[in-house]
Amino acid sequence: MGKRRYRVTSYIIGGLILVFIVMAILVNTTSLGDSTWMRVFFGISALNFTLRASVPLILGAMCGILCERTGIINIGIEGMMLAGAFAAFVAKTNTNDWPLLASLLFGVAAALVTGGLMGLLHGVFSIRYRMDQIISGTVLIILAAGLTAYLFDRNAVAEGKFGTIAIPGLSQIPVLGEVIFTNPPLTYTTLILVVVIHIGFFYTRWGLRSRACGEHPRAADTVGINVNRFRYMNTIIGGMLAGLAGGFLVLEAVGQFQEGMTAGRGFISLAAMIFGNWMPFGAMGASLLFGYTQALQNELLLAGVTTVPRQFVSMIPYIVTIVAVSGFVGRVRPPAAEGKVYETEGGSE
């Protein structure tokens, strides 16, 4: 089995990020920033928007990585996110009279639990009942869309959302401090989670075992790993991350719930996961790229520097996703045993 060819991709993404940071610092500190076009591409607001747009994508992609690295395809991230967002909203609106922080944290907890339950459902469908995993994901999406629309109380209002926390010292760094170290808590949490998941996956027993379940479940089983238990566990944790992405949308980004508010983010995070070659940092880089295309779309429309119809500008994130998936999927390798039901030797049901 060949070595994962993630290095080239991650070098490219890493290099791009570096160039980008340099440009961003130049534009925001020197006279380069006098050009509207430069500000559209590298201005502080574009960078802030990028991070904000990326957080749910990063969390969604982490959800995808956790599930798929253990062998469960999860196209239901969209549904898990939506369910998490709705749960966060319901929890928040019902505790509006609590202290703001307690109420928000309660919302986060609700999002995590609901996401976890969606993950469990996906696990039960695809492991216990051997439902085709792509269909199971589709069921989650339709179910979440239907249930949240059915239960949505259109008069409910969530009061307040997470505010930014400037990290002392670090937030004083020019440009970087403003973009990275002056953010609301869930954004920090997300960035930390990426590191945690990377370490967990590649430097702990849990990670090694999880990956074994996704690459060669029979071998994993032979050495005494309970394959399906790992698959359940990781699908549930993944669901919680997707739920947190929904919670982020309601409690930190938008402040309210809207029907279908995830608007394809779950699908884009799938693309980010593939683009990032099922690696946490790779997927984060891809998410940032997709987030940046959304920021660009937003900045272009706000700056009014182009007469290209706004519909075409809005197509940018989707087209970039298609191009990315077409250009890189041939060069990435999914976990070998993904999508396949695992049955122990001779045993079933």
Place this chain on the structure above:
Amino acid sequence: MNSSSLRRIGQTLLIPILAVFSALVVGAIIMWIFGDNPIAAYRGLFEGAVGSARAWSTTIRKMTPLILTGLSVAVAFKAGLFNIGASGQFIMGTVCSVAVGINFEGLPAFIHLPLALLAGIAGGMAWGFIPGALKVFTGAHEVIVTIMLNYVASLFASWTVYAGGTQGQTPGPLWDTTAGPISETADVFISARLPWIFAEPYRVHWGVVIALVVALIMWWVIFKTTLGFETRTVGANNKAARYAGMNVNWVIILTMMIAGGLAGLAGGIETLGLNHKFAPEFTGGVGFDGITVALLGQTNPIGVVLSAFLLGALDAGGARMQFDSGVSADIIQVIQALVLAFVAAPTIIRQIYRIRKPSDQVESTVFSSGWGR
């Protein structure tokens, strides 16, 4: 028909029927938990779906595009492809049909109408060709590409009828110049409209007949032609098909184009028969419903027609249900998800109703072959 083939039909129908029944029961429990009256809701649903001539005509109207989008998804499934893009293909079909329909004034109907329908098919085919070709040539998974193309199609459609904006944007090419600030197309010419079978107040047009004929044709193509055989072989075992000398790449592209064409035709029929124009707000939701239709119909064209009828009836009854009982019609979507879950996991149904698995039954196809090639 002898008794063994009757029994086989019975076995094939048993799981879907029990799945629908179970979904309705679970839906009722959900409504009951959240304080709605399921009996009143289902009475309204039934009345609105099949309770009167008007209800029947609504059901037929709703089922027409579902047959075609269901076929679209089903055909792709036969080749092992998951076409989530029926919505986008539906939208492109609509745009192209309308583009022909609002132009060419004075053409005789027997040329104009087929031309407009063909344009719809072509639009959908083009939108199906992209994911097919990308899958073959770059390995991009059709699930991601078709989903992204859905968004692109919807933005494209919105641009074509855009009335122009504040920032010096020009109006879209299909915008009706007499509509003022409203973004919509003009009505298609009478010569491009599908005639009514039952006119007002029933509003049933010939689209349903076209859809049924297309379903028969697709049944014939899938089960009686070489192309259909190749499609099914590619879907069942990609490698075996390649070793047998079949041009797998071509089959994948062609299947996606046929799938796209079917969804495009659905879009064409829906506008030329019913709406006669489109505005940017419309979505290709029927495309997404096509997935449920195809799976419920077990990817068999005849099954697709039956399940399109069922979903059409649910859809038609939903409005009446909301009106009569105050239960939000969104519960219909929940019931659809449950139907899909129960159909896709027959083990659940077998456990609940203690049905033994028939020995000769082939397990349902596995679609999720991963993201690679």
